[in-house]
Amino acid sequence: MTTFWILAPVIVLAALGILFVRKAVHAAMLLAIVMISLAMLYLVLDAPFLFAAQIIVYTGAILMLFLFVVMLVGVDASDSVVETIKGQRAMAVIGGLLLGATFVIGLSQISLGTVVGLDAANDNGNNISALADILFGKYVFAFETTSALLITAAVGAMVLAHRERLEPKPSQASLAAQRLRDYADSGKHLGPLPTPGVFARHNAVDTPALLPDGTASEASISRVLAARGTVRSAPAMADDITHIEQQIGGASHAGRDQSAAATTEEETPA
Amino acid sequence: MTPYVVLSAIVFSIGVVGVLTRRNALVVFMCVELMLNASNLALVAFAKQNGNLDGQIAAFFVMVVAAAEVVVGLAIIMTIFRTRRSASVDDASLLKY
Numbered sequence: 001m002t003t004f005w006i007l008a009p010v011i012v013l014a015a016l017g018i019l020f021v022r023k024a025v026h027a028a029m030l031l032a033i034v035m036i037s038l039a040m041l042y043l044v045l046d047a048p049f050l051f052a053a054q055i056i057v058y059t060g061a062i063l064m065l066f067l068f069v070v071m072l073v074g075v076d077a078s079d080s081v082v083e084t085i086k087g088q089r090a091m092a093v094i095g096g097l098l099l100g101a102t103f104v105i106g107l108s109q110i111s112l113g114t115v116v117g118l119d120a121a122n123d124n125g126n127n128i129s130a131l132a133d134i135l136f137g138k139y140v141f142a143f144e145t146t147s148a149l150l151i152t153a154a155v156g157a158m159v160l161a162h163r164e165r166l167e168p169k170p171s172q173a174s175l176a177a178q179r180l181r182d183y184a185d186s187g188k189h190l191g192p193l194p195t196p197g198v199f200a201r202h203n204a205v206d207t208p209a210l211l212p213d214g215t216a217s218e219a220s221i222s223r224v225l226a227a228r229g230t231v232r233s234a235p236a237m238a239d240d241i242t243h244i245e246q247q248i249g250g251a252s253h254a255g256r257d258q259s260a261a262a263t264t265e266e267e268t269p270a
Numbered sequence: 271m272t273p274y275v276v277l278s279a280i281v282f283s284i285g286v287v288g289v290l291t292r293r294n295a296l297v298v299f300m301c302v303e304l305m306l307n308a309s310n311l312a313l314v315a316f317a318k319q320n321g322n323l324d325g326q327i328a329a330f331f332v333m334v335v336a337a338a339e340v341v342v343g344l345a346i347i348m349t350i351f352r353t354r355r356s357a358s359v360d361d362a363s364l365l366k367y
Contacts, residue, residue, distance in 0.1 A: 008277050015284040024296045031300050045314045047326050057333050062340045069344045073357045084360045089291050096287030103279030112271050116321030134323050146334045153338035160345035
């Protein structure tokens with residue numbers, strides 16, 4: 001029972017957390033806590049096979065699937081706070097509390113009697129072979145039917161996730177023709193985009209190439225980096241260089257300060 | 271076994287409230303999983319109570335059905351998200367468009 005009293009508050013708190021967290025990822029993590037704690041309770045309840053199945057099927061497969069979809073749908077897709085039906089949320093909470101109270105009161109009024117325990121049912125304490133006897137004996141038809149269910153689910157998921165292509169896939173020739181047409185219409189550059197800037201101390205995709213007049217070329221950096229706002233600006237980079245020069249030269253090479261400063265001066269206008 | 275069944279009832283109620291209050295289709299789906307797990311706990315507890323493995327078999331079948339249900343449900347959520355760029359259950363109120 002010690003395991004139960006340790007895990008029960010964890011389960012209830014994590015389950016309550018699912019109701020209150022705003023992001024779907026956090027809800028998935030809390031669900032993982034609930035599922036792993038439940039797996040441990042299965043172990044206490046003499047169900048080692050279900051313990052393994054719970055961890056493998058629920059936390060391993062189902063939660064991973066949830067996380068994949070959270071990543072596809074967008075991590076930031078959080079709940080709207082607008083109530084479509086007025087007072088629906090309060091009614092739902094009251095209804096849930098009533099349901100829980102009904103369950104608990106109902107359970108408190110019955111007595112389940114003495115626990116028989118699974119020692120006799122698990123012959124020689126071998127839960128898995130005892131389960132297999134029942135699964136492939138009494139329930140073999142239900143077990144075979146689940147195969148039909150799983151195949152239907154797999155085919156259904158494939159049909160739902162499949163997207164029919166509405167227009168033909170662009171070929172290399174059509175892309176080249178399109179590029180030439182763009183050049184004829186608007187004078188858009190035919191060749192590849194410029195590469196990012198390469199400097200003495202910065203050779204990274206987040207450093208824009210500099211145009212002859214000293215301004216940064218927007219086309220030379222990835223649009224994603226520009227959207228995230230992590231593009232290095234050329235003047236800030238020059239500050240960086242000055243800073244590093246001071247760090248190197250300042251302490252150990254006091255004599256070279258002048259030459260280092262001179263180099264910095266030369267580099268800065270770039 | 272009563273504490274186990276009470277815990278299962280509490281978690282089930284939390285799942286019900288979650289399904290009714292949350293608006294993100296994914297979180298609603300997670301709350302459905304929570305309810306399935308709660309019922310599994312009750313089944314396993316009753317299996318021990320009665321000294322009979324049928325409850326564990328039932329819990330196993332619930333897991334299988336839950337796996338199939340999650341696959342199809344998430345595919346539906348993906349399809350809805352693809353057409354309307356939203357995972358909110360309120361936005362999917364019109365099946366027509």
